[in-house]
Amino acid sequence: MIFRQLFDSVSGTYTYLLASRPGGEALIIDPVLERVDRYLQLVRELDLRLVKAVDTHLHADHITGLGALRDQTHCITVMGEQTKADVVAMRVAEGERVAIEGLSLDVLYTPGHTDDSYSFLLEGRVFTGDTLLIRGTGRTDFQNGDPRAQYDSIFNKLLRLPDETLVYPAHDYKGDTVSTIGEERHFNPRLRVRSVEEYIDLMNNLKLPNPKMMDVAVPANVHVGLHQEEIARRGWALSAVEAAALCGRPDVVLVDLREKSERERHGTIPGALHAPYPDLRENIGTGGVLHELAAATGKRIVFYCAFGERSAMAVQAAQDAGLKTACHIEGGLDAWKKAKGPVAR
Known part of the structure; x- marks a missing residue:
């Protein structure tokens, strides 16, 4: 399998490119608009054909690359069925799969950071978007975020995956690139709570500033559809x-x-x-x-x-x-x- 983790240092975003073989179909997760040329260069270098572009949720800290990738490659854009984006080619729900040649990702609905947050499970690795971060969790104070829903997504879905499952988030601001479900269960400070009420209280009192790009990124990401x-x-x-x-x-x-x-x-x-x-x-x-x-x-x-x-x-x-x-x-x-x-x- 071809697997590449790419990083946008401005927004701290990880983007993932996957394919089952050289010369085959490829899928990209959480692309950033400013990095689209780099993604397409890599697709050409690896002799791949990009057929699907996926966003784990409606991002507030960068403008998605979904629209640009669609326009340049005619790939299918994919998001969860709760998305507010005006036109996404395929909207998925929990229990479905996002498939390309040789690879199939299980779809998990993991709301809390936003109400349209999804995770995608593939062969011992899970792409968690902003639901579960490395030694952290995504904030829940905008875009219909809900700490109770996030607690349920993490404790009753993601943490029930095998401990050895690799965790690949959409963001990291400390330089970490990958974790495991077992590591996060034991060492993530946000998960050291004794009840859902304690988690809600923790998340409701983070007092974080809004993302710098929020006022620009959210409206732009809502309007990614083909005209x-x-x-x-x-x-x-x-x-x-x-x-x-x-x-x-x-x-x-x-x-x-x-x-x-x-x-x-x-x-x-x-x-x-x-x-x-x-x-x-x-x-x-x-x-x-x-x-x-x-x-x-x-x-x-x-x-x-x-x-x-x-x-x-x-x-x-x-x-x-x-x-x-x-x-x-x-x-x-x-x-x-x-x-x-x-x-x-």
Whole structure:
């Protein structure tokens, strides 16, 4: 496995790049905007293909690199389902997995630092975001933080992992790079409490100043979505109501770009063809199933995904590949459901 821990000294942020093999798919966790060029250089040097970019939570001390990485690599952006970010391509919940070729991360909902904080477990290591730090824990005094929820996340989820599990946090300000669950259980001063009430009292009396970047970073990180307005201006977007009117027409095929787990959890538009986003280039190229549908039969391709981000990128790629009638459902399945469109389970 390829594993790289990268550091942004300005914000004290750790970013993690993972892949199962050289030449394969890669995933990045908690990227920082100012370091995106370095991440992409490393991806090229290791002959990787970045397919997913994950944020453990909505950060307040730096601007995320999710949007820039998406724009430059067409990767899928991933956050927890509670996120306030305007458009994230995939929103995950506890019990699900974030998978790339050869690797699968278990999703743990670990709120407390923020209400959208998640941790990700992979082969004896856990990426804890700001929930559990090395010899510390993330503050709980803004962004719907909750010390009671954080106590539950730490003591009833993270500390129940095997002692040898490696802990990789999103931040460190002392120069430590990795710990273990066993070390934190024994030596983390924030965890030397006898009750949840004692932990709440401790966290409520830290009296820390707000992060320097908070007023800039939080609004910027809420608005990381692809600007679907540009796709609409080009005439390549349908509203959910307009798309519903096309359903059942023999000259139209709806294409679901989501992953199998998303389809199973959230349902599908009846009659839609499943063609996952990672296979898009193959499917729209000469000889690909979508290319043949459009070129040989004249069918109009209507893409959709969860919130419209992947489908907007798919429309641009399809147009570039010569599929000039391709369009997408603006807002994705989320907009479709709000418009009371039918959903099959």
